[in-house]
Amino acid sequence: MGKSFDTLRHYLDVTAVNIKMAFMTIVEYPANIAGWFISNPLQFIMGFAIIKFVVESFGKINGWNYGQLAFLYGLSVISHALSMIFFVQGWFMGWFVIEGDFDRYLTRPLGVLYQFFFTNINIFGITDLIPGIIVFIYGCVKSGVNPSFLFIIQVIIMLIGATLIRGGIYIFIGSTSFHTRSAVDFGQYTQEIMDKTTMYPISMYPESMQFILTYLIPIGWVSFYPVSSLLGIDNGISSGMITAFITLAVGILMMLLAGAYFNSGLKKYESAGN
């Protein structure tokens, strides 16, 4: 018990140093900071405006009104932002594999996956988080949600779950590079698919696709199921408080599976001969 506590404290110390280093790296290029502060909010403000325009042209989307969609969009962006802060490196795993960058991590006495994500922790994810929170609050007001203490707890639990699901998916996709020995930037594609499946209710898609998004690639749990439960909309699978906890469980399961897949890939890793 004492030993594992020491280990945990060691990891926390390293994390603190990493965050400090991350701050120092980002101030190296001032234009970049400005760029991120423009690009990420821009993306979500425009994305949100598009939802508004779509609702204005087509009316309700599958029974979801504008306020409810804003709520869904806000929570989706927040979990996206959190996954950007902690797990965005998964998008670039392929480059690490083909350029042999895992050598560095393998020689250190810390978990490889931990080092991979936390030595390059992406502080800029905050620029995604801010617009997400703004839209979420707007959605709360528009859809007439009364945020009680219990409600906030549910939101926090589902956000942790959703972030883990997203992170797990990034790790899965990134880890394929160990087997294929190639680097593909799937980040943009993943993002585009996630946009369509987490920012709109998946009940609008055909049943076969809903089945895949619920049981095989659990993107439905990132936002649709927990949010519809929070808003009291029938989603046919799960309702009430329990949904947030199911989301968390799905997230943890995804992470465990992704971690196992990553480790099996790492066994196949051979450096790039540098």
Place this chain on the structure above:
Amino acid sequence: MKKYLFIVKTQIIKSLTYEFNVYGNILMQTIIMITSAYFWRALYSGQGVVGDVTAESMQTYIIISSALSVLLITGVEQRIGRSVERGTVATDMTKPVSLFGMFFAEDIGSIIALIFQNMVPILLIGSIMIKVPVMADIRDLPLFVISVVESFLINWLIAALFGMMAFSTINNNALIQVKKHLIRLLSGSIIPIWFFPEGVAKVLSSLPFIYIYQLPLSIYIGRGTRAEHLAQMCIQFLWLVILSALFLFVHNRVTRKVMVQGG
């Protein structure tokens, strides 16, 4: 010219090296295309014509937009960014070819490879799984081809302009993202701007972005009259001229003084 053709050839061979990338890209783009098709089908359920367009035309729009997006992949902005950040811009500039001529040739090479690797499969998959994307009026084909060529050039020039900012900012990753989002959301590649409110649509039609995706796609699905298309193509051409002039102006300024990092 021969030198550039050689660069094109090298780039094609390079693109053919990683087989998995090809399958991965096709798979991902197929998923995106089918999701978009379902998305529009769901929105259109129970509604006939929205924004002067039917659900059927919108499906064609999605397929052709996916195919077109293959042509509109540019590497120039990352290429400049990397070359400035790592200091290899010094060696790139000593080569007996013009710097941007080389980048352009590289992009052409990648795209030639991508047409066969991605665009043809996507069109086939789209035809089988969604619908055959037939052109509304085949007589518009020359207009469509010309507008696609112009949209390719406009897209490349915007990428190059954003890329050139690397000469002064050293790291241009964030700026590349700004450009990506602007084009993704304002060009009509995902949602055509005729679904936007009139005021917004008006502002956007004076910006270059919609001439990258939406104009060729409108011509393809036959939204609007030929006279309207021709008028829009004039604006498209005007943007091509403006961006080319801007490109030459900025190009002459930034390459005069280059900072080399540890090269």
